[in-house]
Amino acid sequence: MEKARDILALGMSPPPRVLTCAFMEESQTRGVDLSTRLLRGVEAGIVGGVAMLALLICGSLLEGRGWWSIPNLLGSTFYGVRALRAGPALATLSGAAFHFTITGAVGAVLGVACGGMRQRTRMLLSAVLAALFWYYFTQTYFWPRVNARVPIYAPQPLWMLSHLILGAGIGATLGRSLPKPKPMEIVEASASPRMDGIE
16 A cells, blocks of 8 residues: 555556456467467478378379379369360369368368377377368268369279378378477386384
């Protein structure tokens, strides 16, 4: 009370309330944390998308098809059936861009949803299971409404395996940002407790 009277007597303004500042600082920290998770998820989705597309391109080459067949299949969403018969062209670029948009969005959702996990193994397993769920969701709901040619012409079972690779890439990339687990300290316990001074 005396301190408050001295402040008023000197004509000084009282200091700002601590609760308001602490609350604002906490909300700003949460906002930065959420945006960091989102950006890490987008990065992880693109990394997983590169691994997924690389596997699909390798599968196309092994089957004797052009490397552009999968990007063109995705590009047929915008260019129609003619993209399937074309070589590398704008349909290839648009299909690749569409692919990375989808995988980046999947990674962003996983980054926000699973970004609070502290164990790398749990993060990896969650990402693989989420990618498997995404595969079944796209096969039954997304692609039939967006581009029905994808579930028809996509190579199976390589298409499903590529989604597992997507999940593994997302989980590994997100897990890389987690702190490394500390080695467990081994405490050597004696077989029998010491009884000094007890006869």
